[in-house]
Amino acid sequence: MRKIALLLSCLLATVLPSAAQDLIPRPVSVEPREGVFMLPSMLRIYHSPDTEPLARYLAAELQRLYRFEAVRLTESDKLPSDRSGIVQIYTAPQDEMPAEGYWLNISRHDMLIAGADYGGVFNGIQTLLQLLPDAPPYCSDCRRSEIPIPCINISDYPRFSYRGMLLDVARTFVPKERVKRYIDLLSRHKINKLHWHLTDDEGWRIELKSHPELAAVGGFRGGDSPILPLYGAWDKKYGGFYTQDDLREIVAYAAVRNVEIIPEIDLPGHSRAAARVLPAILCTGPYDTAPTNGYDDRNVWCVTEEANYRLLADILAEVAALFPSPFIHIGGDEVDTAQWAACPHCRELMRTCGYTEYAQLQRHFMERVGAILDSLGKRPAVWNEAIEGGRLGGDPRVHGWQNTTVCRRAAAQGYRTVVMPAQYFYFDMKYSPAEAGQSWAGCIPTEKVYAFDFATFTPQEMAFVEGVEGALWHELGLLHGPAYLERQTYPRLCALAEVAWTPQELRSRDDFEARMERTHYARLSRMGVRYRTEPPRPEPETLLTPAVVFSSSFEAQPGNPFDTLTGYMEGAFARTTRGAREGDCLLFRFTAPAVCRSITVTTGYAGNPRRLITAGYAEIQYDGDDGFRRCGELANGCVTIRPVAPVQAIRIVCTAPPNGEDSVIIHPLRIVAEP
Ligand code: TNX
Numbered sequence: 001m002r003k004i005a006l007l008l009s010c011l012l013a014t015v016l017p018s019a020a021q022d023l024i025p026r027p028v029s030v031e032p033r034e035g036v037f038m039l040p041s042m043l044r045i046y047h048s049p050d051t052e053p054l055a056r057y058l059a060a061e062l063q064r065l066y067r068f069e070a071v072r073l074t075e076s077d078k079l080p081s082d083r084s085g086i087v088q089i090y091t092a093p094q095d096e097m098p099a100e101g102y103w104l105n106i107s108r109h110d111m112l113i114a115g116a117d118y119g120g121v122f123n124g125i126q127t128l129l130q131l132l133p134d135a136p137p138y139c140s141d142c143r144r145s146e147i148p149i150p151c152i153n154i155s156d157y158p159r160f161s162y163r164g165m166l167l168d169v170a171r172t173f174v175p176k177e178r179v180k181r182y183i184d185l186l187s188r189h190k191i192n193k194l195h196w197h198l199t200d201d202e203g204w205r206i207e208l209k210s211h212p213e214l215a216a217v218g219g220f221r222g223g224d225s226p227i228l229p230l231y232g233a234w235d236k237k238y239g240g241f242y243t244q245d246d247l248r249e250i251v252a253y254a255a256v257r258n259v260e261i262i263p264e265i266d267l268p269g270h271s272r273a274a275a276r277v278l279p280a281i282l283c284t285g286p287y288d289t290a291p292t293n294g295y296d297d298r299n300v301w302c303v304t305e306e307a308n309y310r311l312l313a314d315i316l317a318e319v320a321a322l323f324p325s326p327f328i329h330i331g332g333d334e335v336d337t338a339q340w341a342a343c344p345h346c347r348e349l350m351r352t353c354g355y356t357e358y359a360q361l362q363r364h365f366m367e368r369v370g371a372i373l374d375s376l377g378k379r380p381a382v383w384n385e386a387i388e389g390g391r392l393g394g395d396p397r398v399h400g401w402q403n404t405t406v407c408r409r410a411a412a413q414g415y416r417t418v419v420m421p422a423q424y425f426y427f428d429m430k431y432s433p434a435e436a437g438q439s440w441a442g443c444i445p446t447e448k449v450y451a452f453d454f455a456t457f458t459p460q461e462m463a464f465v466e467g468v469e470g471a472l473w474h475e476l477g478l479l480h481g482p483a484y485l486e487r488q489t490y491p492r493l494c495a496l497a498e499v500a501w502t503p504q505e506l507r508s509r510d511d512f513e514a515r516m517e518r519t520h521y522a523r524l525s526r527m528g529v530r531y532r533t534e535p536p537r538p539e540p541e542t543l544l545t546p547a548v549v550f551s552s553s554f555e556a557q558p559g560n561p562f563d564t565l566t567g568y569m570e571g572a573f574a575r576t577t578r579g580a581r582e583g584d585c586l587l588f589r590f591t592a593p594a595v596c597r598s599i600t601v602t603t604g605y606a607g608n609p610r611r612l613i614t615a616g617y618a619e620i621q622y623d624g625d626d627g628f629r630r631c632g633e634l635a636n637g638c639v640t641i642r643p644v645a646p647v648q649a650i651r652i653v654c655t656a657p658p659n660g661e662d663s664v665i666i667h668p669l670r671i672v673a674e675p
Helices: 002-015 017-021 049-066 118-131 176-187 244-256 272-277 306-322 344-353 358-375 404-412 446-451 483-489 492-501 509-526
Strands: 029-039 042-047 069-074 086-091 102-106 110-115 147-156 162-168 193-197 260-267 327-331 379-383 397-400 416-419 465-472 548-552 585-594 598-602 616-622 629-633 638-641 647-654 670-672
Touching: 042 049, 049 069, 049 086, 049 118, 049 244, 086 118, 102 118, 110 118, 118 147, 162 176, 162 492, 176 193, 176 244, 176 483, 193 465, 244 260, 244 306, 260 306, 260 358, 306 327, 306 358, 327 358, 344 358, 358 379, 397 404, 404 416, 446 492, 446 509, 465 483, 465 492, 483 492, 492 509, 585 598, 598 647, 616 638, 629 638
Parallel strands: 042 069, 042 086, 086 110, 162 193, 162 465, 193 260, 260 327, 327 379, 379 397, 397 416, 416 465
Antiparallel strands: 029 147, 102 110, 102 147, 548 585, 585 647, 598 638, 598 670, 616 629, 616 647
C-alpha cells in the first residue's frame, strides 16, 4: 500500500509541478519540494483567533471546489502530535516579513500558512488555492477522494502596499452581487484596494439617510428623472443605488478578502447628478444654457456657498461611518472652472484671497472639505489636478491619472502617490483598435499594462509611491452589456497584479504570458470569468472615397469643418454648432453613382455614445431613382447600409428630441468596395 502511495506521489509530482510555477502574481520565492500532500476530504484547519474568517473562507472554498468538508479548530484546541492531514493558518508578525507577506509550506504531512498579518494569511490562502488542481473530472462526488497538492515552500510579500482597482458604478450601475464578485476576483489576484467611484454627473449611487433624495432621485437618469439620459440609456429610465445595508454588506465581504474599499464622492466637479437634485449647490450668476439646447449641465459645487459645506459635512459623516477606510476620495478632477468664472461670489472670493488661478480656488474648496474629513478622523484622497493650486493640507493621497509625469510630480512634491496613468492602467480603453472601449489614452493591450516599470521615477519619487491602480470607467457599460466589465478587466488585471506585487527583477513578459497560457486562463475560465480573447482578424477590406457633396441642416464648428467629410480625412470628424433635434438631416450626394458593398454613417464618437444623433433613419437614393427610400435605422448613432445598386445619395433624418448635447460629431462615410 505504501509503495503504491509512493509511486503515486512520484507520478503526481512529475505531472503537477507546473501549477507551482504558474502563480499569478508571481511570488518572491518558490522552492518546490519532493512529494505531494494529499488533501483529505475532511480537512482540519487550525487557525489563530484573528484568522477565524479566513478559516471559514478556506472551508467554503474547499466545499465549492471539491465538496470537501473542513473542521475549524482554534489554537485552544490542542494541535495533535500527529499533524498529518492538517492545515495551520495563523498570523506571525516577524520583522523579516513585510506587511501582507506570508510563508506557505506544504509538506507531505501538513500545510502551514503563516502571515505577517491578516492580509498575509489571506494572500497565502490565495496562493494555496492557485496550487489546487482541478477537481478530477471523473469524480462527481469527491467526498471519498483525496486531492494531491505538490509540496512546496513559498515565501512571498508584496512590492507595493497599495494594489488597487477603481470601479465606476456612477456611469453604469453594477448591482450588489456583481460588485461582490468583482471584489472576489480582484482579491484572488492579491489586489487589496477597491477605489469605488460612487458619484458622478450621471448618477449618485449611495443612499444617505440625511439626504435620501440624492440616491432616490439622483440614482436614476432618463424618463422622469431630472438627470438626462446618456451613454446608451436613451429612452428608458435607468439606474440604481446601494442602500446602507448593501454598503455594509459589501464592505464586510471585502474585508474578509483583505480588500479595503475607498469610497469616492467626486467633488467639486463631476457633480451634475447631485446638482440636478439639489440645484442650490451650484453657483449663481448668468449661465448660458443655449449651447446645450436649454439643458442645464452645470456640475460644479459653488466654493462660496456656506450651506454647501454643511451639506458636505452631512454627506461625508455618513460616508465615513459606512466605510472603515482611513481615506475618503473627494475627487478634484476635470473641474469646469467656467462655472466659477461666471459666479460673482466665486470671483469675489478670488479677489479677497488674492487668487490668480482657478486651481487656487479649487484648493480652497478641497481644504474646506479636507477639514470636514479631519473632523471625522479621515484623510483625503484626491485626483492629481487637486494639487495644482498649491500645497494641499491634510496629508492627502494623490491619484495620478493623466500621465506618468503628473504621478512623478506628485511624488516629487512629497505626496503619497498612487500611480495610475491612463495610458497604461485605464481598462476602459480598447485592447486593440477594432474592439470595444474608449481610445483617448490609446489602445492598451495586456502587454502594455505589464510593461509599466517605473523606469523614469527617481529613488526619491519611488519613496512616495504607495502603489498602482487600474481603472474601469464605465461609460460604455450599457452599450456593451454586462460582459463588458469582466472583459475589459481581464486579463489586464492579471498584469496589473504582477506590476503591483512582484519585484521588478522577477518580472518577465514571456514568463508571465507562459504562466497565463499554461494555467491561469484556465483558472479564470473555471471561475467563470469572461476574459478578453484575441479577436479574429477581419478580412481585408478596400475602402472607397468617391467624390461627395455634403449638405445638412447644421453649421459646422470652425475647428471641425464639413471638409473633413468630403475629404474622407482619416480619423478626423466634423462637429456641428448645436445638438440634433427632430427633423435635422445629413445629406451625402455622390458626384457619380457609387458602386460598393456597404456604406457606414457614424455620428458621435464611434463606440462612445455621446454627441450623436440619438435616433433616426437612413434613406438611400439609387441611380435613376427620383426620390429616397428608407433603408435602415440608426443604432447608437450609426447605421450600415448595404446597397443593391449604384448609390446616388444617402440621407440621415433625426427623429429624436434634443439630447442635451452641445453638438453632433459626424465622421466621413466608411465605404467598402465590393469584394
Ligand atoms: C477621465 S480619470 C475621467 C473619468 C472618465 C474617464 C474615461 C478621471 C479622474 N476622470 O471621469 O470616466 O476619463 O476614460
